[in-house]
Amino acid sequence: MSHPNLHGKIEFTPPxxxxxxxxxVGILGVLVFLGGLILAxxxxxxxxxxxxxYLVGLGMAGGIFLAVATLSGATWANGLRRIPEAMTSSIPLAALLGLGLLFGLHALYEWTHESVVAGDKVLQGKSAYLNVLGFSIRLLVFFAIWIFFLRRLVRISRQTRNEEEPGGMRKGLVTSALxxxxxxxTFSLASFDWLMSLEAHWFSTAFALYRLAGVGLTGIAAVTIFAVGLRRTTSFRNIITGSHLQDLGRITLSLSVFWVYIWYCxxxxxxxxxxxxxxxxxxxRNEAPWNVLTKANLVLNWLIPFLVLMPRAACxxxxxxxxxAVAIMAGQALDLFLQVGPPLMGERPTFGIWEIIPLISALALFFLVTMKSLGTSSSVREENAARARGWSTTESPSP
Amino acid sequence: MKQRPVRTEVGVFGDEHTLLAAAKDCQHRGIDIVEAHSPYPIHGIDPILGIRSSRLPYWTLVGGTLGLTLSLWFQYWSSASDYPLNVGGKPFNSLPAFIPVTFEMLILFAGLLTVAGFLLTSRLFPGRKTHPIDSRITNDRFVLIVQRKDASMTQGDIQTILQHHGVLECWSEMNE
Known part of the structure; x- marks a missing residue:
């Protein structure tokens, strides 16, 4: 066992x-989207x-990771912090996509059609909340709040070199709690607005929690992918250790069980x-042919992580x-497709380039901005990492 | 088999950090770590003591599997085969309705069998007599027992090392 060089810095240069x-891929996705506006x-x-x-979920998951790690005093995660910090940089991009969404409301949401609402008692009752102006204002407010908090969280997380600093600690705790x-x-309301209102007559009080569980699961899978990628391509192997992977595995397992728990509830x-x-x-969703996808959803998001990650060695x-992690990323995309697809497609799922290309290009852009952000902020003081691994750089003799 | 009596050094520490530092130092100097006693698990002591990872989870797995299959079978047998009752027009064999009980039974069996397995493999039972090296190890003291490998190191040398790490008390013991 060798002690790491305490003053060394480790840099990550995106390939x-x-x-x-x-x-x-990102630019092609934009072109396909513009073509799709005319063709389909x-x-x-x-x-x-x-x-x-999907993109919103990935960005928010970075912030949630930082906030939960700070609130729970999870010093084990110090070596990993750079990853969720970088992931939050996709939120401004998601905000841009959110503005674009405002042009598609008519194609997606039944409650935007005035003629439909006029003949529907239920939708009339909900129109005080579900209207285009309210939807747009809420979308802007959500992103304003999220960007404000994420910027603060990331700044504090990057400044806090030493978790024992009382000042930094307190600021981090207050920001994380708020x-x-x-x-x-905001996230509950956002999930009602963007997804649940696709079926405006239906409602579920578990829906927001279900989305949040899914976001957490996607986020931890993304963190895992970056952690493994950094270990393979750079000397981060000394910082992100096998114990970090095991911790990520245990969190993945528990979040996966939590997700299926809410699904089942x-x-x-x-x-x-x-x-x-x-x-x-x-x-x-429970009838053919959609039920095949419903079952695949449970297999990808719960059964595979549950069975595979149970042994310690696997983690x-x-x-x-x-x-x-890749199975979960795919599973969560399928989960979103199962939220959006049935109300808009009816009895038969249609799946082709128009459905898949936006997702692929959004993922490509997510990896692009996250890796760019990792590249500019990746220097990790090894002292921090050493402490994260349980090494104490200064032995403190107790009385 | 006849064993020569061995002299071991016993050090009592006030917290786990000093014990861990002393254990690392001793290992580094080629002193054998015989045993460590503490009121709760010490993070990082396992590799120093050479403890392999526990096989207790297998008891949990067997218990969980047993609870899962038994409760699923019992619910199927009672509500679909032996005494079918119409509940809200649902099919007699309704998996969604069986899940909560299955879930609870899985956890109950897994938990009980884990405790049973732990007690069995550690030969613990009510009324068992134990002889702790120092009764305070169940409360607020941490004990490290080391043993020198060769004659190049005296008892005093080891005690100096332990004292350097803030040992509270130390003494020698002869073990047969």
Whole structure:
């Protein structure tokens, strides 16, 4: 066992070729989106809404990771902090996509059609909340709040070199706690606005929590992918250790179980009560051909992580962790597709370039901005990392 | 088998950090670490003591699997086969309705079997007599027992090392 060089810095330079490919995929996605607006306007907006929510989830997950680590005093995560910090840099991009979404409201949401609302008692009752002006204002307010908090969280996280500093600690705690409160409210409303209102007659009180569990799961999978990537390409192997991977594995396992727990809560109560206004949500999703996707959703997001990550050795294995993380990333995309697809497509799922390209290019842009941000802020004081691994650089003799 | 009596050095520490530092130092100097006693698990002591990872989770796995299969089978048998009752027009064999009980039974069986496995493998039972090296190790003291490998190091040398790390008390013991 060798002590690391205490004054060394480790830099991460994003591979130029990969960055170029990601940029090209991102730009191609924009072109396909513009083409889709003319060629297949209804189909392109489905893909757009999935991509938008996915990107928001990834960025917010970075902030949630930082806030939870700060609030729980998780010094084990110090060596990993650079990753969630960088992930939050995708939120301004997501805000841009959010502005674009305002042009697609008519294609996506039933409640924007005045003629439909005029003949519908339920939608009339909800129109005080579900209207285009309110939707737009809320979207702007959400992003303003999120960007404000994420910038503060990242700044404090980058400044806080030593978790024992009382001043930095306190500032971080207060900001994190306020962020969690703001998140609980804004993210719930955002999930109602962007996803639940696709089926404006239906509602579920578990929906926001279900989305939040999904966001947490996607986020931890993304952190895992970056952690493994950094270990493979740079000397971060000394900083992100096998123990970090194991911790990430355990969090993935618990979040996966939490996700399926909320999924089941919502499903079970609706199935058991069997009330027409509630069962409408599962009518399409539990019947062929959608039910195949519903089952695949459970397999990817719960069964695979649950079975694979149970043994300790699997969590410490880079390759296994990477594969599970990719399965979860795919599973969460499918989960979003299952939220958006049925109300807009009806009985038959349609799937082609219009649905998949927006998501792929959003992912490419996410990796692009995150890696760019990692490249500019990746220097990690090894002293920090040493402490994160449980090494104490200054032995403190106690009385 | 006849064993020569061995002399071990016992050090009592006030907290786990000093014990861990002393244990690392001793290991570094080629002194054998025989055992460490503490009121709670010490993070990082396992590799120093050469403790392999526990096999207790297998008891949990067996218990969980048992709870899962038994409760699923019992619910199927009672509500679909032996005494079918119409509940809200649902099918007799309704998996969603079985999940909560299955979940609870899985955890109950897994938990009980883990405790049982722990007690069995550590040969613990009510009324078992134990002889702790120092009764304070169940409260607020941390004990490290080391043993010198060769004659190049005296008892005093080891005690100096322990004292350097803030040992509170130390003494020698002869073990047969």
């Amino acid at each position: 130029a070729r990969l960055m170029k490919i990601l940029a090209i 306007p209804h189909r392109i907006w489905v893909g757009y809404l999935v991509a938008f929510n 962020f969690m409160i703001a998140l609980a409210i 919502q499903h079970m109560l609706i199935w058991y009560t069997n009330m027409p206004e509630e069962t409408s949500y599962y009518l399409l 410490r294995n880079e390759t296994v962790m990477l594969r599970v």
